[in-house]
Each structure stands twice: as C-alpha cells, then as structure tokens.
Amino acid sequence: MSGEIRFPSPFxxxxxxxxxxxxxxxxxxxxxxxxxxxxxxxxxxFYNGMHFPEPMTPxxxxxxxxxxxxxxxxxxxxxxxxxxxxxxxxxxNGYAFISPTPVTDPAAIQERAQLFEKRAGxxxxxxRSIYDEWKQKLIREIEQLKAISFPDLPEVEDEKIVFExxxxxxxxxxxxxxxxxxxxxxxxxxxxMEIIMIGFGAYFSFYDFCKRSFPxxxxxxxxxxxxxxxxxxxxxxxxxxxxxxxxxxxxVADYFKPGAAPKEVFAQxxxxxxxxxxxxxxxxxxxxxxxMNSGDGFQHHHRAWVDDPTPIFNVLxxxxxxxxxxxxxxxxxxxxxxxxxxxxxxxxxxxQTDADRQAFDQLIGLxxxxxxxxxxxxxxxxHWYMSVFWNKMRELGRVFVxxxxxxxxxxxxxxxxxxxxxxxxxxxxxxxxxxxSRGPVYWPQLVARRxxxxxxxxxxxxxxxxxxxxxxxxxxxxVMLWGxxxxxxxxxxxxxxxxxxxxxxxxxxxxxxxxxxxVISSVNELETVQEGEILVCPVTEPSWAxxxxxxxxxxxxxxxxxxxAAIVTREYGIPAVLGTGVAxxxxxxxxxxxxxxxxxxxxxxxD
Amino acid sequence: MSxxxxxxxxxxxxxxxxxxxxLVGGKVASLGELLRAGCRVPTGFAVTSAAYRRFIEATGLDxxxxxTIGGLNADDVxxxxxxxxxxxxxxxxxPVPAELADPIRAEYGRLAETLGDxxxxxxxxxxxxxxxxxxxxxxxxxxxxxxxxxxxxxxDAVLRCWASAFTPxxxxxxxxxxxxxxxxxxxxxxxxxxxxxAAGVMFTxxxxxxxxxxxxxEGSWGPGVAVVGGEVTPDEYWVNxxxxxxxxxxxxxxxxxxxxxxxxxxxxxxxxxxxxxNEPCLxxxxxxxxxxxxxxxxxxxxxxxxIEWAVADSLPFPDNIFILQARPETVWSQRQRExxxxxxxxxxxFIVRRLANT
Numbered sequence: 001m002s003g004e005i006r007f008p009s010p011f012x013x014x015x016x017x018x019x020x021x022x023x024x025x026x027x028x029x030x031x032x033x034x035x036x037x038x039x040x041x042x043x044x045x046f047y048n049g050m051h052f053p054e055p056m057t058p059x060x061x062x063x064x065x066x067x068x069x070x071x072x073x074x075x076x077x078x079x080x081x082x083x084x085x086x087x088x089x090x091x092x093n094g095y096a097f098i099s100p101t102p103v104t105d106p107a108a109i110q111e112r113a114q115l116f117e118k119r120a121g122x123x124x125x126x127x128r129s130i131y132d133e134w135k136q137k138l139i140r141e142i143e144q145l146k147a148i149s150f151p152d153l154p155e156v157e158d159e160k161i162v163f164e165x166x167x168x169x170x171x172x173x174x175x176x177x178x179x180x181x182x183x184x185x186x187x188x189x190x191x192x193m194e195i196i197m198i199g200f201g202a203y204f205s206f207y208d209f210c211k212r213s214f215p216x217x218x219x220x221x222x223x224x225x226x227x228x229x230x231x232x233x234x235x236x237x238x239x240x241x242x243x244x245x246x247x248x249x250x251x252v253a254d255y256f257k258p259g260a261a262p263k264e265v266f267a268q269x270x271x272x273x274x275x276x277x278x279x280x281x282x283x284x285x286x287x288x289x290x291x292m293n294s295g296d297g298f299q300h301h302h303r304a305w306v307d308d309p310t311p312i313f314n315v316l317x318x319x320x321x322x323x324x325x326x327x328x329x330x331x332x333x334x335x336x337x338x339x340x341x342x343x344x345x346x347x348x349x350x351x352q353t354d355a356d357r358q359a360f361d362q363l364i365g366l367x368x369x370x371x372x373x374x375x376x377x378x379x380x381x382x383h384w385y386m387s388v389f390w391n392k393m394r395e396l397g398r399v400f401v402x403x404x405x406x407x408x409x410x411x412x413x414x415x416x417x418x419x420x421x422x423x424x425x426x427x428x429x430x431x432x433x434x435x436x437s438r439g440p441v442y443w444p445q446l447v448a449r450r451x452x453x454x455x456x457x458x459x460x461x462x463x464x465x466x467x468x469x470x471x472x473x474x475x476x477x478x479v480m481l482w483g484x485x486x487x488x489x490x491x492x493x494x495x496x497x498x499x500x501x502x503x504x505x506x507x508x509x510x511x512x513x514x515x516x517x518x519v520i521s522s523v524n525e526l527e528t529v530q531e532g533e534i535l536v537c538p539v540t541e542p543s544w545a546x547x548x549x550x551x552x553x554x555x556x557x558x559x560x561x562x563x564x565a566a567i568v569t570r571e572y573g574i575p576a577v578l579g580t581g582v583a584x585x586x587x588x589x590x591x592x593x594x595x596x597x598x599x600x601x602x603x604x605x606x607d
Numbered sequence: 608m609s610x611x612x613x614x615x616x617x618x619x620x621x622x623x624x625x626x627x628x629x630l631v632g633g634k635v636a637s638l639g640e641l642l643r644a645g646c647r648v649p650t651g652f653a654v655t656s657a658a659y660r661r662f663i664e665a666t667g668l669d670x671x672x673x674x675t676i677g678g679l680n681a682d683d684v685x686x687x688x689x690x691x692x693x694x695x696x697x698x699x700x701x702p703v704p705a706e707l708a709d710p711i712r713a714e715y716g717r718l719a720e721t722l723g724d725x726x727x728x729x730x731x732x733x734x735x736x737x738x739x740x741x742x743x744x745x746x747x748x749x750x751x752x753x754x755x756x757x758x759x760x761x762x763d764a765v766l767r768c769w770a771s772a773f774t775p776x777x778x779x780x781x782x783x784x785x786x787x788x789x790x791x792x793x794x795x796x797x798x799x800x801x802x803x804x805a806a807g808v809m810f811t812x813x814x815x816x817x818x819x820x821x822x823x824x825e826g827s828w829g830p831g832v833a834v835v836g837g838e839v840t841p842d843e844y845w846v847n848x849x850x851x852x853x854x855x856x857x858x859x860x861x862x863x864x865x866x867x868x869x870x871x872x873x874x875x876x877x878x879x880x881x882x883x884x885n886e887p888c889l890x891x892x893x894x895x896x897x898x899x900x901x902x903x904x905x906x907x908x909x910x911x912x913x914i915e916w917a918v919a920d921s922l923p924f925p926d927n928i929f930i931l932q933a934r935p936e937t938v939w940s941q942r943q944r945e946x947x948x949x950x951x952x953x954x955x956x957f958i959v960r961r962l963a964n965t
Contacts, residue, residue, distance in 0.1 A: 082963040113963035121955045202954075205961040212947045215816035218854070221847070346849030350819045352944060359948030359957065366954045476962070510852065598854045 005469040005490060009041050013466070016093055019456035025058040027416060030065075030091045045090065045097040046465040046484055049538040049558040051298045054522055055094030055457040058450070059393070059413040059420070062182075063298040063386070064089050064096055066189035071477075074193040076101075079123075080115040081201055083474030094457035097466060100475040100484075120198040124366055130195070131373045137191055138380040142288075145184050145388050148177045150396045153403075153431045171428040174399070178424060181392055182417060192381045197477060199374045204476030206367040209360070213351055218507050218598070219483075220570065225344045226364065227570070228372040229336050232379035234571065236292040236305065237545040239285035240312060241329040244319030246281045250274040253324075256317040262309040288384050294526070294544070297382030300413045304387035311526050315546035331571070375567060396420075403427055405439040406447065414450040415443070464492050464557065464581035483559060483579040492581040503587075505580035506559070507600035509569035513553040514594045514605065517587045534595055536587050540565040548572040553595035555583045555602050569597075577602050614657035616707060617714045620650060620798075630655045632734025632794035637932065644907035646900045646930045650721060651729065651798030652714045654765050656736050658707055659793050662769065666701040668694075672773070681782035684775075691775040698770035703762055711765060712758040715797065728754045728800035731764035733771055733793050753867050754800060761797060768795045801929050802867075803917035805888035806831035807841055809897055810936060811848070811905040811912045817939035819911065821854075822846045822898040826888050828879055829864030831915055831931070838876075839863060842888050846898035853894055858887045893918055896925050904933055911936035 010032045015022065023031055032040050052064065072086025085101040103109050123130055151173050161169060203226070210222045247253045252274050255265055269275030286306050294311050295302025305312055319329060344364065351357045397409030405423055406412060415423060423439055430437025469489045478484050483506045491504050518533040520526060526547055529535060534553040545568055548554075552574065559565045559578030569576035575597030583602065587593060592605040614630070623631050623639035631639070631653035641648045663669040675690045703711075719727050731752040750771040752764040771777070772791045781791060807826030812819045825834055825841040833839045839862070845855040862884055865874040889897075897916055905912050915931040951957055 082959070109963050113959050116962065117955060117959045120958075124955055124958070201962055202958055205954075205958040208961050209947055209957075214818050214820040216813050216818040216821055221820075221849075343849055347820060350848065351947075352819070353946045353948070355946050355951060356948045359951040359954075362951075362954045363957065474962075474964070510854075598852075 005493060007044075007465040007467055007469070007489075007493065008463060010045060010090070010092055010097070010466045011037065011041065013092060013463070016456050016460040019093065019453055019460070022094060022453050022457060025094075025414075025416070025450055025453065026056075026061065026091045027418070030061065030089065032090050032092060040090070041467060043088075043099050043467050044465060044470055044489070045099045045467050046482070046489075047462045047558070048089070048096045048098045048482070049462070050482060051296055052096040053295070053538045053558075054299060055454060055460075056091060056096060057300065057413045057454060058416040060299050061091060061096075062185060062417045063189075064091075066186045067192070067298075068098075069186075070189040070193035071197060072101075073190070074197045075475075079120045079198050079201075080112040081120075081197060081476070082109045082113040082116055084476065084478075087475070087478070092466075093460055093462065094454065095460075095462040097462075099467070100470075100473060100478045102470065102472075102474050116201075120201060123195070123198055124202060124370070127366070127369045127373070131369075131376075134191065134195055134373070134377075135380060138188070138385060141184060141188050141191070142380075142385050142388055145181065145385070145392060148180050148184070148392060150174055150177050150399050152399070153427075169432075171432055175424060175428065178396060178420065181389070181396075185389055188381060188385050192377065195373050195377065199370045200476040200480050202367050202370045203374065204480055206363050207480065209363060210347070213356065213360075214347065217347075220508055220510060220566070220597075221343070221347075223566070223570070224340060225347065226368050226371045227340065227567070228368075228375045229333055229340065231372065231376040231567075233375060233567065234545075235379070236289040236383075238330060239289045240315055240546065241319055243278070243281060243285060244316055244323055244329070246278055247316065247320055248323055250278050252278050253320045256320055258314055258317045260313070260317075262313045265313075291384040291387040292379070293383055293387050296539075297386035300390045300393070300410070304383070304391075306387070307391065311544075312546050314527075315549065318546075318549060400427065400439075400443075403431070403437070403439070405437070405443045407444060411443070411447045414447045414454075461585055465489060469493070488579065488581075501604040503555070503577070503580045503583055503602040503604075505555070505577040505583070505600050505602065506566075507576075507597050508559065508566035508578045509554075509574055509576035509597045511553075511573070511575035512594065512596045512598065513575045514592060515552050516590045517555075517593045518551075519584055519587055519589045521584060534593055536583050536593075538584055540568065544568070545571070548574055553597070554578075555580060555587070555593070555595055557581055557583050557585075615655060616658040616661065617652050617654055617710050619652045619714075620648065620796075623653070629736050630657065630794065632656065632736045632796070634732060634734035635794060635796045636734075638796070638798075641904070641930050641933060644904050646904060647926070647928060648930050649730075649799040649801045651718060651796060653734065654711055654795040654797065656792040656794045658711075659769055659795075662701075662703065662707055665704050665706070668697060668701060671697055676778060676782075679778070679782060681779045687775045687779050687782075691773055691778055694773040695770045698766060698773070701766075703766060708762055711762060711797075715758045715761050718797070718799065722799060726757045728756050729761060730796075730798045730800050731755050731761060731768060732796045732798070733768040734796045736792050736794055765795045765797070769793050801917050801919045802921065803830050803929075804828070804920040804927075806915070806917035806931075807834040807888075809901050809914045809916060811901045811914070812936060812939055813845075814938070817942065817944075820848050822848050822901045824889070824894055824897050824901075824916075826916075826918075827859075827861045827864065828883065828888050829866060830874060831917060832865055832874060833863065833876075835915070844889065844894045844898075846894060848898065848902050851895050851898055851902075853891060856887070856894075858885060860884050861888065889918065890924070892924055893928065896928050900928065900930060904930070908933070908935070911940050913937075 068087055068089050075081045076085040083103050085103055087098050087100055089096055089098045103112060151170050153170055157169050207222050210217050247256060252269060255268055269279050290305035293302045293304040322329060348357055348360055351360055393412055394409045397406060397412035400406045400412060401409055405427060412420060423443060426437045426439045469486055473479055473485055515532055515534045517536045518529050519536045521538060529547055529550055531550050532552055535551040536555045538557045539559055540554060540556055548568060554569050554574055554576040556565055556578045557580060565578050575595045577595055577597060577600050580602060587604060594603040594605055618631055620635060620638045621642050623636055624643050625636055625640045627639060628636040635653040638648050672694055675693055679686060679690055719725055733750050750768050755761055755764045772793045805826045805828055809822060809824040811822050813821040814823060824844040827834050827839045827841045834841045840859040842859055843857040844853055847854050861879055863876050864879050866877050868875040901914055912933045913936045914933045917929045917931055919927040919929060
C-alpha cells in the first residue's frame with residue numbers, strides 16, 4: 001500500500017445551512033475539537049447509520065454514551081480482546097460517527113491474549129448457562145424499569161411523611177426515579193456488551209477459519225452454517241401471522257382492510273364478541289412481542305408496535321389474504337435446520353485434513369451457541385427494554401408538561417440527560433418553594449430552536465466515512481457487524497473506472513433481482529413502499545420484517561453480514577446487498593436497478 | 608464379444624475400468640472408469656490390443672515389422688521415413704480377417720441398436736496401452752477419426768489407427784526409448800459421436816484461489832477445442848459445490864466456433880451468428896447438472912479434477928450432458944497447503960491465537 005488513503009477530515013465537513021450552532025445540543029466530549037484534532041484527524045471515523053440512522057436528538061445520545069462505555073469497558077478492561085480496545089464516537093452535524101481503537105503493540109496484544117484466554121474462556125465454557133441467566137437478568141431489569149414511577153408533585157405532601165417519620169418528600173421520589181432510570185439504562189448496556197463483544201470474537205475466528213479453508217466462501221455461506229433458526233427477533237412477525245390466522249378463525253377477517261387505521265379497527269372489534277376475543281389475542285401477543293420498535297431502539301421516535309401499530313398493521317390484511325389462498329406463512333423450521341446441517345456437512349467434507357475437520361467440529365459447536373445469543377439478544381435489549389425505557393422517559397416528560405416546562409412529552413428528548421437534571425432541579429426548586437421556576441420560559445424557546453436545528457440536520461446526508469483508512473482493522477465487531485474492512489473503505493472512496501453505475505457492497509442474501517427502486521431515509525416513509533419495489537435505505541431493521549413480504553430486494557448504505565438487515569433478508573429469501581456506503585445518495589426512487597445478492601453488486605439500469 | 612476366453616477382442620466401455628488399460632488402452636480405460644463413477648459418457652466399445660496382436664500375426668505384419676525396424680538407426684531420418692511408409696502401407700493393404708472383422712461389425716451393429724440409428728456416426732480413436740501416457744502421446748498413438756459411419760468405414764478407421772503406431776515419429780521415439788515392439792500395441796475406441804451444441808472444461812476447485820468449495824465451468828459454442836486451446840473467451844459459471852447454486856456467471860462474446868468438416872476430424876473455424884454471440888451457451892439447469900457430475904466424479908476419484916464435457920445438440924436435458932475426459936487437477940493440488948487448523952488443540956486457544964494473530 002503506498003500513500004495514505006483519506007476520507008475528508010472531520011474538520012473539513014461544513015455545517016448544513018440553517019444548522020449553525022448545532023453543537024449546543026451535545027456535550028463537549030462528543031464533539032470534534034481543536035484540542036484533540038491531531039488524533040481525531042488521523043483515525044478512521046465511519047457513520048454508524050446501522051444504529052443511528054437519523055440525526056440524534058440530545059437525549060437519545062445516552063444510548064451511544066452508555067453503549068460505547070460498555071463496549072470499551074468489556075473490550076478493553078474486562079475481557080481484554082487482544083487486538084481491539086473500544087470504539088470511540090463523535091457527533092457531527094447530529095450524526096454519530098464511530099472509530100475503532102486498535103491495539104498495535106505486539107507485546108500488549110500478547111499480554112491481553114493471556115487475560116482474554118482466561119476470562120473469555122470462562123464465558124465460552126459456560127455459554128449456555130450464562131446466556132440463560134443473561135436473559136433473566138434482562139427481564140428483571142425490564143420489570144424494575146417498569147416499576148419506576150414519576151409521582152405528581154402534590155400541593156401538600158401526604159401526612160404519612162409526617163406520621164411515618166419519613167422526613168423525605170416527593171421531590172426526592174421524582175429525582176430518585178430519574179436517577180434509577182438513568183442507572184438502569186447504563187446497567188442494561190453493560191449487560192448487553194457483556195456477551196456481545198466476546199461473541200463477535202468467537203464468530204470472527206470461525207469466519208476466519210472458513211475464509212482460509214475456502215478462500216472464496218461468501219459471508220452469507222458462513223452465516224448459513226451458524227445462523228440461528230429460532231431466535232426471538234423472528235417472533236414478533238410470527239405473532240402477526242398467528243393473529244392473521246386468529247382473525248380468520250374468529251370470523252373477523254373482514255375488519256382488516258388495507259390502509260385501515262389501527263385505532264378504528266380496534267374500536268370496531270370492541271363492538272362484537274368475536275372482535276373482543278381477537279383483541280385479547282392481540283394483547284397476549286403484544287406483551288412482550290410488540291415491544292418491537294420500528295427502528296433499532298437507539299432513537300426515541302422509533303415507536304414500538306404496542307404504541308403505534310400503524311407501520312405493521314397493513315400486514316394483517318396481506319397475511320389474511322395469503323392464508324385464504326392456502327399459503328403457509330411460517331417457515332418450516334425443521335426443513336431450515338436440516339438444510340443448515342446439510343450445508344455444514346457439505347463444507348466439512350470438503351476440508352482437506354482430519355485435523356481441519358476436527359477443529360471445524362469443535363469450533364462450530366461453540367460458535368453456534370455464541371451466535372445464537374448475538375442474534376437473539378437484540379429483542380431483549382434494543383426492542384423490549386428500550387421501548388419501555390423511552391416510554392418511561394415520556395412519563396417524566398408528562399410531569400414537565402404539567403408544569404409547563406414543555407408543550408409535548410417528547411420535548412424532553414431535545415434535552416441532554418444532564419440537562420434534564422437541571423430542568424428537574426429547577427422544577428423541584430420552584431415547586432418546593434412555591435415560587436415560579438425559570439423552566440417554563442427557558443425550555444420552550446430552547447426546545448423550539450433545537451427542533452428547527454434537527455429539521456435542518458435531517459436534510460443533510462452524512463459522508464460514509466471520515467479521516468484515514470487504516471492498514472488493517474482487527475476489531476471483530478467492526479468487521480463482522482458493520483462490515484468495515486480496509487478494502488471496503490477503499491471501494492467507497494474510489495468507484496472503479498467505467499463502473500459509474502455499479503455500487504459494491506456485501507452480498508448478504510443470495511439471488512438476483514431487477515426492479516424499480518424505492519429510496520427511503522426513515523421509518524416514517526416505510527408506508528410509501530409499493531409491492532415489487534426494491535428497498536433502498538440507510539439501514540434496515542428486523543422490525544421492518546413485514547415490509548419484506550412486499551419488496552423484491554434490499555440495498556442499504558450500512559450493514560455487514562451479521563447485521564440485522566442481513567438476518568431478515570435471508571429469512572425472507574430476498575436478494576440483498578448491504579454496506580454500499582452510498583446507495584441512498586446514488587439511487588433515486590423509481591430508477592430501475594439490479595441487485596445481485598451473490599456478487600454484492602447493485603447496478604443502476606436507468607440514467 | 609468374441610475370441611479367446613481370456614483375451615476378448617472387443618470390450619464395451621461399461622465393462623472396463625482403470626485396471627483394463629493394457630487391454631483397452633488409457634483412453635478407453637478412463638472412459639470406463641467415468642462410467643463406473645456414474646456419469647454419462649458417449650457410449651461405445653474398444654477393439655482391444657489383443658485384436659491388434661491377432662491382426663498382425665494373422666496377416667504376417669508382425670514379421671514385416673520386425674524385419675523392417677530391426678537394426679534401424681533411429682537418427683537416420685530418411686531410413687525411418689522409409690520404414691514407416693513401408694509398414695503403414697502394408698497395414699492399409701492388409702484386409703482385416705473375418706475372425707476380427709465380424710466381431711467389430713457385430714459390436715457396431717449393437718451400438719447402432721443402442722442408439723436407435725442404423726448407421727450412427729462414431730469417433731474412432733487409438734487408445735494407447737503404454738504405461739506412460741506422455742510417452743504414448745509422443746509415440747503418435749492419438750489418431751482420431753470423426754463422423755465415421757457404417758461398419759466398413761469403422762473397419763477402415765480401426766486399421767488406420769493400428770497403422771498410426773508406425774508413424775516416423777513413433778518409430779523413432781520407441782527406438783530411442785528402447786521400447787519393444789510388444790509395447791507398440793494399440794487399442795482402438797469406437798465411440799458414439801456427440802455433436803456438441805456447447806462444450807468446454809470444468810474444474811472442481813477455483814482456479815483462482817484453489818477454493819475446494821467451488822466448481823468452475825467454462826464453455827463455448829460447438830466442440831471444446833476452442834476453449835481448451837484458449838481461442839475464445841468462454842462463458843464462465845461459478846457454482847457452489849455444496850449447495851449447487853450458481854454464484855456467479857460471466858457471459859462472453861463468443862464470436863467463433865468450430866465445426867466438424869471431414870472424416871479425419873478436421874475442424875473448421877466459423878463465425879457464430881451475431882444474435883448468438885452474447886447468449887449464454889448453457890442453461891442454468893445444464894450448469895448445475897455439470898457441477899453435480901463434477902462433484903460426483905471428484906468424490907469417486909478422491910482428488911480435484913480438470914474435466915472436459917460436451918452438451919449434445921440433439922438430446923433432451925439431462926441426457927445431453929456428456930463427460931469426455933477427466934484428469935487430475937495439477938496446479939493447486941500439488942501445492943503444499945498448511946492445514947488451517949495447524950496446532951489446533953481446542954476452540955478457545957484457537958480463538959485466542961486468531962485474535963492475537965499469532
């Protein structure tokens with residue numbers, strides 16, 4: 001490699017017009033700054049559109065703060081992943097950019113390897129029981145979070161405070177509840193990374209084994225061998241299928257018409273016996289499965305299905321129609337498992353030596369267990385927990401609305417969580433004293449300004465990467481989850497000569513398809529997608545599963561072979577090319593494109 | 608089949624395997640082995656090396672050969688030429704005796720019956736019995752007569768194949784190598800003629816990386832010589848050996864093809880009609896079937912192969928898929944590959960080593 005390969009410096013990126021002053025929304029330590037310029041300009045930053053597909057409101061970056069502390073801690077300090085310290089992050093023009101931190105000193109790598117062997121080894125050796133406990137831990141966290149309440153501030157405190165000699169008032173309860181919620185999300189992201197970082201470590205090794213045995217094996221073939229069949233992420237969609245069946249069984253199928261608003265349908269169903277029976281089935285599915293949110297849990301406005309079923313509600317008439325045609329909706333799990341075993345056996349038989357086969361057998365045993373958790377955890381944290389968390393914060397938002405700090409409960413998300421502390425103290429001071437708080441004057445104008453800033457930031461498209469392309473990337477998560485390799489970065493940077501109409505990405509789901517593109521930039525536009533189109537988006541989420549009954553192919557800017565977009569497109573057998581970096585910029589809605597999910601290319605067929 | 612009990616004069620491909628080489632020659636023996644491996648090859652029979660010996664004994668050619676070649680100076684080009692001409696002429700002037708001609712005619716009749724064609728076109732090829740294939744090919748024993756039709760023509764072609772053991776080059780070579788006349792024996796294969804719509808080669812690993820999980824099929828219109836000789840850029844199909852899915856295909860512009868022009872197997876280069884040049888020469892079903900057969904053959908032989916194939920024009924799928932030849936793959940198979948799991952003890956230490964990159 002000669003010469004340094006660079007993306008634009010983070011310091012060269014202009015502020016979008018009308019978004020001047022956006023920095024006020026974020027704490028100083030997540031901004032690029034002159035103080036750290038020398039370091040910041042010389043590392044790689046890439047836009048993490050997989051987790052943060054839209055500009056971040058100030059409150060929402062708590063998910064990045066908690067998650068990246070946890071990633072760093074688990075990678076660097078707890079399990080000591082030999083080649084990788086944590087992942088740093090910055091907010092630029094509202095968008096999250098992340099940067100791997102490699103360990104380069106061979107002696108340090110060796111030292112870390114010894115620690116890793118002992119520590120991660122303990123987890124690998126006890127994986128199944130650890131993951132079972134892990135799920136219980138998460139469910140307990142969710143229960144505790146749900147139990148947190150934000151009491152109304154009374155005119156006069158309950159007399160119990162006096163006669164029970166408590167001496168501590170409601171202001172403390174409110175403050176403590178907020179504390180508890182913040183502690184809770186911090187803990188949950190620690191618990192999330194407890195298994196995920198070393199999970200990627202194990203998978204990466206198996207992937208590497210396969211790549212060296214079969215140099216041209218595609219990523220999706222490796223995943224096919226270890227991919228879980230029955231993970232929790234598929235369950236919400238199955239529940240929709242079940243409910244479609246119930247609608248037929250109970251004779252209420254006619255209530256579900258394409259385009260009907262969920263609220264109205266629910267109201268109509270309430271009127272009849274069979275409808276009420278169906279609604280109780282819906283409720284049984286909803287907790288917990290419809291805590292699935294329409295994004296990836298990292299941003300408050302990606303609402304859970306329980307809160308707003310609109311994005312998935314149209315699927316019901318579609319599923320009902322297919323059931324009426326006699327189609328089978330659920331996957332044949334046994335057949336899938338058998339297929340996975342056949343493919344695994346096929347590759348195993350092609351290995352060159354007995355030693356290789358023995359190693360393969362042992363590795364795949366471990367990696368299947370680990371990989372199951374990597375796919376399965378997501379429902380518990382990103383969906384179930386996070387959907388409850390955002391709603392819990394809305395409860396606090398309503399307290400502020402009651403005291404005229406905010407106009408809307410969601411205004412809270414335009415404050416950083418440390419600013420919410422300030423607002424809370426302002427509120428508690430004013431209420432306790434009986435004097436006016438400054439908040440009702442101070443916050444609404446700040447919220448209005450920030451809403452306008454967010455509006456401008458949403459119009460901006462972040463570059464796929466910034467800074468310097470490193471020679472190697474050793475962080476298993478960066479490679480496996482985001483699909484970031486030096487080769488990929490170079491491909492983003494230099495579209496090959498004469499290939500102006502070809503985009504390259506990861507072949508994530510096999511097959512080739514042609515059709516009109518539908519470019520969408522956020523979940524709110526999902527409803528515009530028409531039957532037979534090819535979905536082009538920054539990132540897809542498994543919660544979008546129902547949309548995959550409509551689209552013929554999928555192209556994303558961001559995503560690797562283990563990303564959830566990859567899982568769901570394979571699940572639906574739709575060709576997918578992920579991680580193209582630039583698809584949403586280069587492709588326009590209704591242009592004809594060809595998606596080749598085997599070679600990882602997208603060809604724009606129309607000018 | 609007739610002749611002495613122990614040494615048949617003719618043998619069907621389906622009755623021989625690798626071990627039959629001394630009797631039917633390398634080419635036929637390997638066709639028999641391909642059949643044993645379960646693939647379709649153009650059907651036919653061998654006129655064995657025993658028949659050849661019977662012929663030269665019955666006609667006295669054995670004496671003529673000994674007398675002519677005995678004491679010949681291999682470096683005397685003119686003398687070798689003269690000897691060759693004399694022997695070959697004598698072969699062609701010797702009628703094939705009934706004890707040999709009858710069984711050959713009978714087998715051709717059987718072939719006609721099998722193929723449902725009273726006078727099927729066949730390819731008649733010499734099939735060297737010498738141990739060393741390379742030497743055999745040096746010895747000139749590779750005459751081929753294509754589009755031979757009718758028993759008379761077959762007999763004539765067999766005779767010419769026998770005579771081909773005495774080209775000047777073959778004579779000189781044997782003299783240099785001190786190979787006895789016994790080893791000059793020639794077997795002849797008489798084989799159903801396949802008129803290929805498309806033909807080419809396939810490798811049971813990736814020629815690019817040695818990846819054993821791929822089968823790569825290369826093909827073009829007409830007989831395979833254009834592909835083997837590198838005269839056209841063939842269509843390329845990459846098939847996953849495990850799942851038998853086509854993972855990649857590259858369709859080239861195939862501007863020329865060969866066409867059989869004469870009995871002697873002369874091929875004429877002709878232009879491919881323009882509307883066909885950029886069309887794939889194989890259907891997906893054909894590609895997958897070829898790859899499946901390639902995988903099956905690799906399992907049978909126990910090593911990676913370089914396979915020649917043809918897809919017949921006139922037959923329905925999958926009866927149109929023919930394997931013509933299979934050789935060991937040599938480029939990647941001869942490389943010493945470090946086992947990927949070298950030093951593997953347990954998954955944990957493997958993971959640690961991979962992550963620490965040691």
